[in-house]
Amino acid sequence: MAKAKTTEITDNLDHLAGKYLTFYLEQEVYGIEILKVQEIIGMMKVTKFPKVPHFVRGVINLRGKVIPVIDLRQKFNMTGQEDTEKTCIIVTQIETEKVEMRQGILVDEVSEVIDIESANIEQRPDFGSSSNDDFVLGVGKINDKVIILIDVEKILSDNELISLGEAL
DSSP, X not given: OHHHHHHHHHHXXXXXXXXXXXXXETTEEXXXXXXXXXXXXXXXXXXXXXXXXXXXXXXXXXXXXXXXXXXHHHHTTOOOOOOOTTOEEEEEXXXXXSOEEEEEEEESEEEXXXXXXXXXXXXXXXXXXXSOOTTEEEEEEETTEEEEEEOGGGSSOHHXXXXXXXXX
């Protein structure tokens, strides 16, 4: 029975294999599925918006479309920092059962696109029920780097997505 469980865990990670856009927040490397990325843009003027959660930097006008910008440092409870010439916005498409929208995620620096095989992916560590890390898909290992693989559709909860959509 233990062998079946091991196979099940391995099979569950096979779907995570593929190409990821990697980026930095503080000194840590994160990755999001490349198919979720629409484009990467340099830092531009972000308009503050009233009554949105603290981690929403504001909105941008991208070719006539208003897109919310999520500051991942704030969302992940990291210390803030001034934007630099490497700060950029990754525009992603969110499609959940309840919401479909484009969002920008503000990151310190985009790194590269890498291909991660399932053999180099492990399940996310279990930090207990109060860790609130459902957005973490798993952990990729490339050479000596650890890459935290995240699901852009789960960075915000359904309630946060709905309230953000209503606010905008």
